[in-house]
Amino acid sequence: MLLVIIANCADWIWGTFYSRSFPVSDVVVVAVAFSALLYAICFSIACFARIRYVTLVVDFFTVTLLALCVYGVLAPSVSMAFAFLDSLSKRVVFLLLCAVVFFVVARLPFETTRRLRAATMTFAAIFILFPPLYARAFAQAQQFPQFKIESSNAHQAVFILMLDELSFSAAGPLVKKVRDNAFQVKLTEVATPGRDTIKVIPTFFFEDDFSKARPCSSTALCNGASSAYDFAKITNTVPNLNIVGFHHPYCAIQGLRYCFQSFSPYMNSSLVAFGCELARVALRGLPLFCKEEILPAALADSQRLQTEAAILAAPFWQEGGVLYAHVLLPHPPSKLRGANLGEEYRQNLEEAANLVGKISDMLKHRFGNDFRLLITSDHPLRRELWCGLPQYSGPRCETGVGLESDGVPLITVAGDKVYECDISINSDIFRCLGNEEPRANVPILRAKTAK
Numbered sequence: 519m520l521l522v523i524i525a526n527c528a529d530w531i532w533g534t535f536y537s538r539s540f541p542v543s544d545v546v547v548v549a550v551a552f553s554a555l556l557y558a559i560c561f562s563i564a565c566f567a568r569i570r571y572v573t574l575v576v577d578f579f580t581v582t583l584l585a586l587c588v589y590g591v592l593a594p595s596v597s598m599a600f601a602f603l604d605s606l607s608k609r610v611v612f613l614l615l616c617a618v619v620f621f622v623v624a625r626l627p628f629e630t631t632r633r634l635r636a637a638t639m640t641f642a643a644i645f646i647l648f649p650p651l652y653a654r655a656f657a658q659a660q661q662f663p664q665f666k667i668e669s670s671n672a673h674q675a676v677f678i679l680m681l682d683e684l685s686f687s688a689a690g691p692l693v694k695k696v697r698d699n700a701f702q703v704k705l706t707e708v709a710t711p712g713r714d715t716i717k718v719i720p721t722f723f724f725e726d727d728f729s730k731a732r733p734c735s736s737t738a739l740c741n742g743a744s745s746a747y748d749f750a751k752i753t754n755t756v757p758n759l760n761i762v763g764f765h766h767p768y769c770a771i772q773g774l775r776y777c778f779q780s781f782s783p784y785m786n787s788s789l790v791a792f793g794c795e796l797a798r799v800a801l802r803g804l805p806l807f808c809k810e811e812i813l814p815a816a817l818a819d820s821q822r823l824q825t826e827a828a829i830l831a832a833p834f835w836q837e838g839g840v841l842y843a844h845v846l847l848p849h850p851p852s853k854l855r856g857a858n859l860g861e862e863y864r865q866n867l868e869e870a871a872n873l874v875g876k877i878s879d880m881l882k883h884r885f886g887n888d889f890r891l892l893i894t895s896d897h898p899l900r901r902e903l904w905c906g907l908p909q910y911s912g913p914r915c916e917t918g919v920g921l922e923s924d925g926v927p928l929i930t931v932a933g934d935k936v937y938e939c940d941i942s943i944n945s946d947i948f949r950c951l952g953n954e955e956p957r958a959n960v961p962i963l964r965a966k967t968a969k
Contacts, residue, residue: 521642523553523796528646529732530795536733537765537782544788552792649734657738657748661755662723662771663948674888675838677881678947680763681870682715683849684895687920688863689927691871692893696878702932707925709943710897718896719766719844721945723752737770756951758839762828764821764846775839778828783817783846812907815851822846826873835884840951844896847873850904859910860917863899878931887933894944895926 524531527549534540626634684692686707696703712718717728720739724747734740738748749766754773761768761777769777785791794808825845834841848866850859857865874893881889899922905915926944930937939950 521639521646523556524549525642525645526799527792527795528649530792532649532735533733534784534791535736536739536767537784538767538779539782539784540788540791545792548788548792551789552796649740650736650738653735653738653740653746653748657746657751659751659753660724662752663756663951675834675881675885676840676890676892676951677834677877678840678842678950679874679877679891679893680719680842680844680947681848681893681895682844682846683897683899684847684867684870684926685898685921685923686925686927687923688848688867688899689929690920691867692874692927693929695871695875696891696929696931699875699878699882701878701882702934702936704930704936704938706928707923708894708928708941709924710895710926711943711945713897713900713903715765715896718945720747722948723747723749723771737767756840756948758834758837760832760834760839760841761843762825762832763842763844764825765844768844775837776832776834778825778831780821780825780828783813783821785812786814786817812909813851815853815855818846818849818851819853822869829877835880838885845870845873851909858914858916859901859904860921863917863921882933889933890937890950891929891931892939892947892950893927893929893931894947896944898923898926 531545531549534545535542689705693703693705710718711721711727712729716733716739717731720726720728720731726741726745726747728739728741730742731739734746735748737750738746740746748770749768750770750772752771754771758775759773760775761771762780763778764780765782767779768774769779771777785794790808797808822845825843829841829843829845832841833839847870848863850862850866852862852865852869854862854865874891878891881891899917901915901917901922904910928939928941928944928947930939930950941947941949
């Protein structure tokens, strides 16, 4: 049963390992705990119903969970085949089918049942392990970046600050902060290949469309059924590259001078998160309490402090080079309690502006005018996403004017003169280190701003 439970949550588990939302040990302990709980439930049902063999009840739960696992893969096809039924009727049909299978299995000879259990465990193990094995077999090794950085364009220090969920129209406070500090600033709008971090950041390192990307191991993404990309198979060629980030396995990249990957805040408890995933699989939807728990403000704030500490600890500040930092700002939530989405976002914009001011001052103090600061974002504010969560529903969904746009900003900051970086999409940000032409084969998302 443990293998079947893990198979049902395989996508969530690989996503957790990929983003480091929870330690691996926590996920393993929780999976064993849920398996033990289901065994206890099976034993209680068998005793109450006076069923002779507890294994019959275990078989029923195992068959049901396995069927849910298969249904999760075949859901689109199954939904089309039973489109004439409403949601409740589909669940009733599903339970009836499981009951039929249970009674058939209960009447099979013991040896046949034993073999079916072995086949079930084998299938579950294959289902769990196939994605990482596929990624390991088909992800190709490659160098990053796939262009030469001209030494004539090199500076003593280049800081690439990747803010999370910063709209172009909301970049004003950041620009004002660095201008007030007497730096040379240029602001332009660039496109983005998606509206989700998991689909955008990989385009910085791999030249492909990641619209179907999903984690399939602790370091790899499976991009639909046709390709896989593994951060562990990237060899960095940028001289003295330092990376601080979260949500993606940056530190799996080979050849980095310094790297720190913070955890990706999701829920306070791995037990609740695992239970919610099982409930989503079983009920094809999330209970209300699960949605309320997503991304607690205290957890997000702790992650931001950890990321900032890692930025300040990088050898970049002593030795120069390139520092890329992916920071969870102005991404909601904020420290404000009971505020609407717009108020929380503006609070985080202020924090992002303070961080930019602090970084630019440190660059000036340490490197004089021989530095460049590049600020962009993975995607703009996604009002349509946040307003779908209970904590931002109804009146709390308000954002006001000036926070939403289709594109993201590219802010270039220098101490002595305006720094030119001629790109049209944020995934080309590393090309600002050299003089290459922008890529032509990365899809550009020009989504309509949500109203």
